[in-house]
Amino acid sequence: MSAAEESLPPLKLILNVDAISAPLTGIGVYTRELAQGLERSPDLAGLKLFSAYRWVGNSEQAFQVNRTIQSVRRLLPFKRAALEGYTRLRAELFRLNARRLRDHVLHAPNFVLMPFDGPCVATVHDISYLRYPQFHPRERVRFLERHLPPTLQRADALIVDSAYVRDELVSVLGVDAAKLHVVPLGVDAAFRPQGEAAVAAVLAAHGLRWQGYLLVVATQEPRKNLERLVQAYAGLDAATRARLPLVVVGARGWLDAPLARVLEPLERRGEVRRLGFVADAQLPALYAGAAGFAFPSLYEGFGLPLLEAMASGVPVLTSNAACMPEVVGTAALCVDPLDVDAIRSGLGRLIGDEGWRAQARTAGLAQAAGYSWQRTVAATLQVYRIAQQRAGAGTVAASPPPLAALPPRAAVVLVNYNTADRSLRCVESLRGLAGRIRLIVVDSGSQPADLALLRDGLVQAWPAAELIASPLNIGFAAGCNRAIARCLAEASVSHVLLLNNDAVATPALQHWLDDHVQGRADSDLAGGRVLKLHAGSDEIDSLGIAIYRSLLASNRLDAAEPYFGPTGGCALYARHVLEALQAEHGYVFDEAFFCYAEDTDVAARALLLGFVPRYTDAVLAHHEGQASSGGGFNDFVLYHGIRNSIWMLLKCVPLSLILRRLPWIVAIHGGIVLRHSLRGKARVVFRLYRDALRGSLAMLRKRRRVQQRRRIAPAAFARHVSARFYDKGYVRNALRDLWSALRGK
Numbered sequence: 001m002s003a004a005e006e007s008l009p010p011l012k013l014i015l016n017v018d019a020i021s022a023p024l025t026g027i028g029v030y031t032r033e034l035a036q037g038l039e040r041s042p043d044l045a046g047l048k049l050f051s052a053y054r055w056v057g058n059s060e061q062a063f064q065v066n067r068t069i070q071s072v073r074r075l076l077p078f079k080r081a082a083l084e085g086y087t088r089l090r091a092e093l094f095r096l097n098a099r100r101l102r103d104h105v106l107h108a109p110n111f112v113l114m115p116f117d118g119p120c121v122a123t124v125h126d127i128s129y130l131r132y133p134q135f136h137p138r139e140r141v142r143f144l145e146r147h148l149p150p151t152l153q154r155a156d157a158l159i160v161d162s163a164y165v166r167d168e169l170v171s172v173l174g175v176d177a178a179k180l181h182v183v184p185l186g187v188d189a190a191f192r193p194q195g196e197a198a199v200a201a202v203l204a205a206h207g208l209r210w211q212g213y214l215l216v217v218a219t220q221e222p223r224k225n226l227e228r229l230v231q232a233y234a235g236l237d238a239a240t241r242a243r244l245p246l247v248v249v250g251a252r253g254w255l256d257a258p259l260a261r262v263l264e265p266l267e268r269r270g271e272v273r274r275l276g277f278v279a280d281a282q283l284p285a286l287y288a289g290a291a292g293f294a295f296p297s298l299y300e301g302f303g304l305p306l307l308e309a310m311a312s313g314v315p316v317l318t319s320n321a322a323c324m325p326e327v328v329g330t331a332a333l334c335v336d337p338l339d340v341d342a343i344r345s346g347l348g349r350l351i352g353d354e355g356w357r358a359q360a361r362t363a364g365l366a367q368a369a370g371y372s373w374q375r376t377v378a379a380t381l382q383v384y385r386i387a388q389q390r391a392g393a394g395t396v397a398a399s400p401p402p403l404a405a406l407p408p409r410a411a412v413v414l415v416n417y418n419t420a421d422r423s424l425r426c427v428e429s430l431r432g433l434a435g436r437i438r439l440i441v442v443d444s445g446s447q448p449a450d451l452a453l454l455r456d457g458l459v460q461a462w463p464a465a466e467l468i469a470s471p472l473n474i475g476f477a478a479g480c481n482r483a484i485a486r487c488l489a490e491a492s493v494s495h496v497l498l499l500n501n502d503a504v505a506t507p508a509l510q511h512w513l514d515d516h517v518q519g520r521a522d523s524d525l526a527g528g529r530v531l532k533l534h535a536g537s538d539e540i541d542s543l544g545i546a547i548y549r550s551l552l553a554s555n556r557l558d559a560a561e562p563y564f565g566p567t568g569g570c571a572l573y574a575r576h577v578l579e580a581l582q583a584e585h586g587y588v589f590d591e592a593f594f595c596y597a598e599d600t601d602v603a604a605r606a607l608l609l610g611f612v613p614r615y616t617d618a619v620l621a622h623h624e625g626q627a628s629s630g631g632g633f634n635d636f637v638l639y640h641g642i643r644n645s646i647w648m649l650l651k652c653v654p655l656s657l658i659l660r661r662l663p664w665i666v667a668i669h670g671g672i673v674l675r676h677s678l679r680g681k682a683r684v685v686f687r688l689y690r691d692a693l694r695g696s697l698a699m700l701r702k703r704r705r706v707q708q709r710r711r712i713a714p715a716a717f718a719r720h721v722s723a724r725f726y727d728k729g730y731v732r733n734a735l736r737d738l739w740s741a742l743r744g745k
Contacts, residue, residue: 009103009388010045010046011043011044011045011105011381011384011385011388012044012045012046012047012048012101012103012104012105013038013044013046013047013048013104013105013106013107013384014048014049014050014098014101014104014105014106014107014116015031015034015035015038015047015048015049015050015107015109016050016051016106016107016108016109016110016114017031017032017035017049017050017051017056017059017062017109018031018051018052018062018110019031019109019110020032020035020051020059020062020063021063022063022277023219023251023277024280025219025251026125026185026302026304026305027109027110027125029304030109030123030125030185030304030376031059031109031110032059032063033186033188033373033376033377034109034373034376034377034380035049035058035059035062036059037373037374037376037377038377038380038381039058041377041381043381044381046104048101048104049062050094050097050098051065052065052090053089053090053093054093054097055097087143087147090114091114091115094114094115094116095114095115095116098116099117101118102117102118103118104118104119105118105119105120105121105384105387105388106118106119106120106121107120107121107122107123107380107384108120108121108122108123108151109122109123110123110125111123111124111125111144111147111148111151112143112144112147112148112151113150113151113154113155118391119156119384119387119388119390119391119392120154120155120156120387120391121155121156121157121158121159121383121384121387122151122152122155122158122159123158123159123160123161123183124148124151124152124158124159124160124165124169124301125160125161125165125301125302126161126165126168126299126300126301126302126322127165127168127169127172127173128223128299128301129141129144129145129148130172130173131168131299132222132223132298132299135221135222135223135298136223149173152169152173152175155179155387156179156386156387156388156390156391157179157181157383157384157386157387157390158175158179158180158181159181159183159380159383160180160181160182160183160301161182161183161184161185161301161302161323162182162184162301162302162323162326162327162489163182163323163326163489163490164301164322164323164326164485164489165301165302165323166180166182167488167489167579171579171582171583181379181382181383181386183376183379183380183383184302184327184371184375184376185302185304185307185371185373185376186307186371186372186373186374186375186376187304187307187308187311187368187371187372187373188284188308188373190283190284191283191284191287191288191307191308191309191311191312191368192284192288192311192312192313193288193312193313193361193365194284194285194288194289194312196210196211196289198285198288199285199286199288199289201285202282202285202286202289203285203286203289205282206247206273206275206286207273208247208273208286208289210289211289211290211291212243212244212245212291213244213245213246213247213273213289213290213291214233214244214245214246214247214290214291214292214293214294214347214350214351215247215249215286215287215290215292215293215294215309215314216229216246216247216248216249216250216293216294216295217249217250217283217286217287217293217295217305217308217309218248218249218250218295218297218305219250219251219252220248220250220251220252220259220274222258222259222298223297223298223299224250224297224298225296225297225298225319225337226248226259227258227259227262228296228337228338228340228343229246229294229296229343230246230259230262230263230266230272231262231340232340232341232343232344232346232347233246233266233271233272233294233344233347234262234266234271235340235341235344236344236347236348240351241266241269241271242271244291244292244351245270245271245272245273246266246271246272246273246294247272247273247275247286247290248272248273248274248275249275249276249277249278249283249286250276250277251276251277252276283308284308284312287308287309287312287314288312288313288314290309290312290314291314291315291351292314292315292316292317292347292350292351292357293305293309293314293315293316293317294316294317294318294343294347294350295309295316295317295318295319295324296317296318296319296335296337296343296346297318297319297321297322297324297337298319298321298322298337298338299321299322300322300323300324301322301323302323302327303318303323303324303327306318306324306327306328306332307327307368307371309364310328310331310332310364310365310367310368311364311365311368311369313361313364313365314361314364315332315333315350315356315357315360315361315364316328316331316332316333316350316360316364317332317333317335317343317346317347317350318332318333318334318335319334319335319336319337320334320335320336320337320470320482321336321337325468325482325485325486326486326489328364328367329363329367329466330363330466330467330468330469331360331363331364331366331367332360332364333346333349333350333356333360333469333471334468334470334482335470335471335472336472336474339472341472342471342472345471345472346471349471353448355452408492408493408494408517408518409436409437409438409492409493409494409517410436410437410438410493410494410495410496410497410513410516410517410572411437411438411439411440411483411487411490411493411495411496411497412430412433412437412438412439412440412496412497412499413440413441413442413480413483413484413487413496413497413498413499414426414427414439414440414441414442414499414500414501415441415442415444415476415479415480415483415501416441416442416443416444416446416450416454416501417443417444417445417446417473418446418447418450419450419501419502420446420450420451420453420454420457421453422501422502422624423441423454423457423501424453424454424457424458424461425504426499426500426501426502426503426504426505427439427441427457427458427461427462427465428461429503429504429505429506430462430499430505430510431461431462432507432510433510433513434462434464436514436517437497437513438466438487438490438493439462439464439465439466440465440466440468440483440486440487441454441458441465441466441467441468441501442467442468442469442470442479442480442482442483443467443468443469443470444470444472444473444474444475444476444478444479445470445471445472445473445474451469454467455467455469466486468482468483468486470482474591475591475593475594475595476568476589476594476595476596476598477589477590477591477592477593477594477595477598478589478591478594480498480568480588480589480598481587481588481589481591483496484496484578484588484589487575487578488575488578488579488582493575494516494517494574494575495513495516495517495572495573495574495575496572496573496575496578497513497570497571497572497573498568498569498570498571498572498573498599499569499570499621500568500569500570500621500623502533502623502624502625503530503533503569503570503621503622503623503624504533504621504622504623505620505621506619506620506621506622508528508618508619508620509528509570509618509620509621512528512572512616512618512620513572516572516574521614523572523574523612523613523614524573524574524576524577524606524611524612524613524614525565525566525571525572525573525574525577525602525603525606525611525613525614526566526571526572526613526614526615526616527544527565527566527567527570527571527572527613527615527616527620528543528544528566528570528615528616528617528618528619528620529543529616529617529618529619529620530542530543530567530569530570530619530620530621530622530623531619531621531622531623532622532623532624532625533622533623533624533625534624540557541555541569541622541623541625542555542556542557542567542569542570542623543555543556543557543558543559543561543563543615544556544563544564544565544566544567544613544615545563545564545565545566545567545599545600545603546558546561546562546563546564546722546727547562547564547600547604547720547721547722548721548722548724548725548726548727549661549664549721549722549723549724549725549726550661550664550665550667550668550725550726551649551653551657551658551661551664551665551721552645552665552668552726553597553600553645553648554726554727555567555727557727557728558728559615559617561722561724562719562720562721562722563613563614563615563720564600564603564604564607564613564720564721565599565600565602565603565604565606565607565613566599566603566613566615567599568598568599568602569599569621569623570620570621570623571599571602573602577606577609577611580606580609580611581602581605581606581609584609584705584709585605585702585705585706585709586705588602589601589602590647590651590702592647592695592698592699593640593644593647594640594644595640596637596640596641596644597640597641597644597645597647597648598644600644600645600648601644601647601648601651601652604648604651604652604653604717605652605706607712607717607720608652608706608707608709608710608711608712608717609709609710609711610711610712613720635681635684638676638681638684638685638688639684639687639688639691642672642688642689642692643688643689643691643692643695646669646689646692646696647692647695647696647699649665650696650699650700650703651699651700651702651703651706652703652706653717654707654710654714654717654718655714656714657714657717657718657721664725667725668725668726669689672685673685673689
């Protein structure tokens with residue numbers, strides 16, 4: 001204990017236990033476990049539990065009181081007025097009961113503080129009422145809109161379940177980061193692997209077979225995404241559905257009529273079973289007996305069922321959204337929760353890939369072992385001390401979160417697609433940075449053999465590397481976003497380097513990266529000289545991005561050209577740039593781009609926010625080029641490169657600059673149509689311009705936000721645009737192609 005803590009009075013606590021009510025959802029479990037853990041803690045000099053309108057002796061008594069209150073509330077008419085009246089009455093009753101307890105710390109574990117003159121702590125589990133208000137009853141949204149902002153202001157300390165929620169509170173609601181403390185939830189020891197005999201009685205009571213069902217545990221509400229899960233499950237073959245019915249455990253929620261319509265035919269055939277609310281004593285057996293667990297939620301602050309499933313030794317499928325990747329690490333299959341096909345593909349792997357299933361069981365047990373309610377209680381007690389100290393001193397007394405105490409480091413991100421040999425070659429070139437960087441490799445739906453080669457190779461070459469595997473090819477932009485989200489969840493990551501997996505890093509890159517991390521170089525976003533890998537050591541692959549008079553971007557091949565930004569093949573971004581892009585625009589890479597020109601889009605938006613790109617002439621890497629897309633300027637590259645360049649122009653380039661350069665824009669795109677049509681690519685050209693037009697409205701909607709947040713004048717943007725029409729030799733080569741076509745060659 002520090003000297004400051006020794007000078008504090010004994011720690012006494014008031015815990016609001018209103019959330020311990022039927023049916024017991026995640027927040028209720030959290031509150032109950034916290035109450036029971038605090039009752040056993042020797043670090044408290046006093047503990048008082050307040051529920052509904054009075055003090056209660058323990059969590060069980062709180063459950064009974066709250067059940068009575070709920071029964072009464074269900075009978076009342078005018079529920080909105082009744083809720084507001086009850087809230088005011090309860091607050092007044094608490095104020096009267098607690099007026100002589102100012103030497104206590106008050107903890108509200110369910111978002112909202114009641115009036116209290118002493119130190120206050122609140123737990124904010126998520127901000128889904130803001131992110132997805134359409135998925136909540138209107139009275140709940142109104143309640144939190146009215147009462148949560150004062151809580152955020154009044155609290156001496158705020159607890160959040162995940163780094164994801166912490167970052168949301170800072171970026172969306174402007175909460176002081178010094179107030180926020182990440183305290184993950186725990187998992188009960190009852191959730192553990194169990195054999196068939198141990199769970200037989202519970203399974204028989206529900207008419208289930210050992211390893212004969214898929215399980216989902218979630219309240220039946222829209223945010224849990226059960227409708228898409230059921231649609232994906234319905235797409236599995238009939239034999240699989242007959243062998244493995246989908247078992248839904250969880251109370252009826254709200255706005256669940258669409259789900260009921262999707263479920264009805266499957267329930268009639270016995271392919272879906274809704275068990276409703278299940279007693280706590282039976283849940284561990286239902287987890288342990290399942291063949292797999294599915295939880296593709298759209299948004300969570302933590303996702304307690306994920307921990308329970310992993311601790312039970314069950315393979316898990318979840319979504320790649322919100323905090324889910326943070327909770328499961330690499331132990332689960334993460335899919336796009338909005339893509340029914342992706343969920344269906346993930347379910348197929350969840351039940352059919354025995355090699356992955358075995359690995360997922362082992363990895364899940366290891367991941368869950370890092371969480372316990374004892375750790376949650378211990379960390380929460382530390383937050384109480386911080387709140388007590390802050391209330392006494394009038395300043396923030398919190399020490400930084402544990403990760404912030406680590407020295408700063410860079411994270412290096414690679415995206416792999418069926419090129420594991422190149423990825424491992426790239427990893428080998430980074431070996432000199434081992435122990436100094438965080439390495440994240442994203443696999444974007446590679447074939448099983450390639451993914452297995454990548455996984456095994458990483459275990460040998462870089463055991464500490466994190467592999468994020470997507471069952472589908474999500475593209476470079478989405479793959480980078482997944483990795484960047486993981487990086488920003490770690491306070492020690494100061495920079496993120498994106499490196500093409502078919503590149504080979506040089507020793508100069510290692511020194512350059514160290515200089516940025518250690519503060520010897522100061523760049524918002526940076527890149528350098530990249531040479532071709534197989535064509536001689538001096539042939540330039542890229543000197544970054546150049547954007548030309550025609551407002552079309554390409555690889556910069558002349559150091560005299562203005563530097564627009566680093567190419568995604570070797571691009572270093574400072575943490576504050578990534579955080580600003582996320583906060584100002586809602587994303588880092590635009591996933592609609594899939595791949596190609598997404599780096600130009602990032603460079604343009606960073607420039608509009610006032611960040612300055614820096615170039616070094618040091619050779620940072622040798623690059624093979626187009627390894628994942630088949631090599632050369634093929635149809636795939638043509639389609640995505642030109643379509644995405646049009647989208648970037650629509651979204652990012654100031655209007656005055658577009659108008660001034662309009663003749664050159666028309667000329668370049670007319671030339672593209674003519675040149676590639678004469679090459680026999682008329683179908684590709686038609687498709688790319690058609691799809692660019694189809695996506696233009698979405699880009700213009702994004703443009704509104706990008707331009708509203710612009711911090712530089714159009715003239716400053718224009719200074720980064722080359723005076724050339726397009727890259728060197730383009731006009732000469734285009735005319736040669738035209739002449740050849742006219743002569744019939």
